[in-house]
Amino acid sequence: MHEVAAQGSRPYLTLKLSQRLYSKPPDALDAVERRRVERVAARQFTIEQRILETKEAAQVMLPASSVEQAMSEIRQRYANEDEFLADLEKTGLDLDGLQAAVESDLRFEAVLDRIGNAAETVSTTDIEIFYLIHRDRFRRPENRTLRHILVTINDDVQGSGRRAARSKIDAIRKRLLKVPERFAEQALKHSECPTATNGGLLGTVVRGQLYPELERAGFALPLGELSRVVESPLGFHLIHCVAIEEESELPLSAVREKIAEHLGESRRRAAQKRWIASLLAEPEEA
DSSP: OHHHHHHHHHHHHHHHHHHHHHSSOGGGOOHHHHHHHHHHHHHHHHHHHHHHTSHHHHTOOOOHHHHHHHHHHHHTTSSSHHHHHHHHHHHTOOHHHHHHHHHHHHHHHHHHHHHHHTSOOOOHHHHHHHHHHTGGGGEEOOEEEEEEEEEOOOTTSTTOSHHHHHHHHHHHHHHHHHOGGGHHHHHHHHOOSGGGGGTTEEEEEETTSSOHHHHHHHTTSOTTOBOOOEEETTEEEEEEEEEEEOOEEOOHHHHHHHHHHHHHHHHHHHHHHHHHHHHHHSOOOO
């Protein structure tokens, strides 16, 4: 079985990597893509074969259902059985070879899982140290929920030149100063931005997401206030501040679980890499 699997693993890796790297079958790859896939497949094939020869691989017991499920998932990528079989033939595989390669692939992943799961567990102290060292990662910048109304400037269209556009935006602002709650209505009627259909809502933004002119105005507004007329490369704007969330730092209690997952996954990957490196460093038996 191992010999059959080894024969099928290389074309199966090519098939899998073609989909993973380029979302294409192997025969649809161009020359550059094919070279990359073949290079990665050759390297991974060497690693997989060394791993599958270890005592750890011999200890893995795969339930038949896992192989059947993997085969079923591969079949479901195709419109019908004929298309599936035709693609197998193009790749240089038959059903027996594919099944053996899939089983080897699952065994390879199971071995890596076992090695990764044996990595040092993450302690409470590890989590706290990571949080203290990387506190900048857990700062939430100030964000604001803003609406705007845009009137564009187009000197080539009658009634849309600079003077007309400014007159229009000034009139809108005058109405809104009297009745601020009409902002969404005025945006729907007059704004020349796609956000008009949603009451001019720009959404919740942080610094660096808007034009500098809009950012300066939007982040200077008190809650609920209407801006003066602001000009950007798009035209004239009115901005309304709907909500403000001040800069804050997430407490350790809110991120403890995520830090534990991050550290655990990092240690699992590191353990796997060390183990694979030690295998590849060992001379192969004559």
